[in-house]
């Protein structure tokens with residue numbers, strides 16, 4: 001045993017005991033830090049609840065719930081104040097109803113095509129085309145609705161107002177179509193192969209199998225998709241406030257100007273509302289109504305999705321036979337039957353006719369799937385046609401101006417880039433830390449499960465709600481730090497919005513690391529954190545970064561929460577990296593687009609189009625970057641795998 | 646007197662195979678496979694299978710798992726067409742006509758299938774049977790047809806008072822009989838069964854065996870089974886498949902021996918068949 005070759009791990013004294021104690025301390029500190037990160041989304045939910053309830057209490061001290069529910073007018077800005085919430089909800093609901101009416105048939109047929117018919121290559125193009133629709137900043141849809149769709153509709157409906165629920169609803173419908181299609185597609189794909197084969201083996205054509213077997217089984221999942229999409233339509237802010245108008249009007253007529261809950265919030269946010277004023281309380285009460293509506297729909301939707309998935313998993317686990325009198329009787333009965341069944345069956349429907357319906361159905365689903373690509377093309381061409389002529393160097397380097405020829409987006413561009421960096425710097429560490437805690441430390445119990453659903457719901461809360469939270473919390477309570485309605489407050493709002501997304505995608509990335517890698521790490525004596533730091537994180541890294549980039553591209557498309565937290569129309573300086581500048585006023589590309597669309601002159605609309613192009617270019621760059629990164633890592637992984645003997 | 650007994654009586658147990666074939670009066674051929682090979686993703690799973698399926702007999706496919714029995718069975722109703730990257734070569738004739746020229750939808754109505762795991766639709770018991778009839782445009786009385794189908798699988802008494810209940814509430818064995826009922830309701834000319842009792846408890850399995858015994862002289866059935874007792878009990882002919890490693894190292898399914906049931910169990914001509922079916926060898930149970 002004295003052979004030096006064997007002395008490698010001869011005695012434990014080679015390992016420093018003090019090091020172990022230090023290691024233990026470090027483990028504890030890291031765990032506590034991660035737990036705090038995981039607590040932040042919970043804190044945000046509590047803050048939303050707290051702030052909104054607090055403000056609503058003041059509101060209901062002056063206005064009785066009875067008045068709130070029964071008044072037929074909504075005039076908080078006038079001397080004779082009336083607070084009939086149904087005036088606003090009627091507009092919110094009619095826009096959402098029109099949107100759902102558009103999105104359900106298109107989304108469902110597209111889901112059927114993508115899940116059941118599309119060849120791989122076609123699917124690879126059409127699915128992203130369709131899903132891009134829900135990634136387009138909603139301010140762009142607002143532009144589209146008011147400058148393209150409404151004028152077009154007016155040609156067919158002469159008495160259509162310049163602002164109306166119809167075009168807002170139609171365009172919102174396009175925005176939520178991908179939500180319907182992608183969740184329905186999952187539900188359809190989850191239908192077990194055995195049941196499909198059951199249908200085919202009874203001589204069903206593909207269409208018959210889809211309509212008779214697959215869709216009925218996928219139905220609960222489809223209902224969930226519709227629920228979640230409707231919730232998104234209810235909370236949609238920019239389209240409603242740009243295209244549907246700001247006229248509180250208790251009506252279900254889609255042709256006249258109305259005001260939705262979200263449009264009211266934007267309208268009030270545009271002015272400077274003093275804190276603790278009655279209008280301020282009203283703002284939050286209305287926001288709370290919207291929050292309750294969408295939050296309950298989201299819970300319902302996510303619960304349905306989960307229940308459906310579980311149902312699919314347990315679909316055919318049959319129980320054991322029990323002997324009973326009736327079963328014994330029926331087996332005796334078999335013997336006495338004269339086989340076979342009456343063989344003179346007549347089947348009337350000619351197969352050729354059934355197959356003609358099949359081809360028709362296929363073309364129908366294909367055409368609706370193309371709607372996504374077509375809308376994209378129309379949008380892009382109209383924006384390009386309007387925007388290209390004004391897009392030049394001086395447009396990028398000038399400040400905004402009253403004069404359309406001199407106006408540029410310098411401050412807005414810098415503001416957007418600043419927000420991008422700040423949001424990444426805040427949301428990334430917190431989000432990844434929280435995800436690590438939830439996924440690697442917290443036991444997988446019911447509480448963790450509920451937290452997971454809750455995070456999905458937080459991600460679906462309308463962003464305007466976060467804007468109001470930011471207004472109350474970051475811009476007022478934390479004013480000494482943030483400087484009020486500032487770049488910093490805006491970055492905190494955007495971080496709250498993307499945090500749930502970052503956590504969800506990071507959890508997915510961590511979950512995709514095979515369990516064997518964890519065991520290998522623990523097997524060589526790594527502590528929990530060492531395993532995470534050295535093995536799990538590096539392996540999950542590409543997916544984490546991809547998720548983060550996608551979350552950021554969502555963040556820079558946001559408009560409504562920035563208006564709520566106080567983005568201004570005109571700024572004549574660019575912020576530097578100093579606390580003073582971060583505490584200063586801000587403007588961004590999206591809010592700049594909003595202010596320009598609101599101008600009556602056509603020249604400003606062209607400026608808006610050019611700004612949309614710049615915004616689009618940034619979002620596109622981020623997405624390309626995400627895809628390249630993913631492919632790069634995938635290739636690297638592939639090479640590693642190939643090197644194996 | 647059925648075929649099986651006829652064979653047994655006319656042939657002494659230890660005659661050679663060729664003698665047997667010559668003296669056997671074979672019934673009409675319904676399905677005929679000629680040199681069938683199947684590959685998944687370009688990797689062969691099954692090679693050069695030729696055999697004939699006779700009318701009103703139960704033919705069983707036996708062999709170790711992974712030898713391609715299911716793959717072969719699913720060629721007969723072209724169910725493999727639905728799996729991407731699956732290629733079949735060779736020819737299958739149905740009443741002399743190549744099935745490749747026929748409409749797969751029509752083939753599947755005429756050649757029904759029952760699967761290993763019961764797969765009733767999550768609909769009512771009644772609708773499970775009615776949906777196939779409706780889609781295929783059945784002209785008679787639906788209620789009557791549903792009742793007779795259920796009676797023929799011995800399920801009627803158990804379910805007649807709960808026809809509107811969800812089929813998933815039935816026990817596994819009942820579900821499987823419902824699936825058989827749903828198949829025979831369409832009056833198929835052949836029924837393919839892929840280990841129909843493998844996922845069931847012994848009582849349920851026994852009941853399905855009873856049912857197969859009753860059906861055997863009236864239906865043409867191809868039955869995959871791992872249960873040799875079942876094969877010996879209810880079938881007329883047995884095809885034994887096995888896995889062979891080809892020159893490229895792929896595990897490929899081959900047909901080793903195809904003969905009347907008694908010959909396979911008592912007088913197999915191939916050593917591998919012998920190893921598989923003879924009691925005391927590692928497969929038998």
Ligand SMILES: Nc1ncnc2c1ncn2[C@@H]1O[C@H](COP(=O)(O)OP(=O)(O)O)[C@@H](O)[C@H]1O
Nearest residue numbers: 685686690709710711712713714715716717728
């Ligand atoms: N859908 C499929 N894709 C790829 N390979 C398959 C598929 N189905 C079966 N196989 C392969 O084909 C071979 C034969 O399988 P199978 O026909 O199911 O055998 P058996 O029914 O005799 O157990 C197996 O090696 C199996 O892995």
Ligand SMILES: [Mg+2]
Nearest residue numbers: 714715716839
């Ligand atoms: Mg099998």
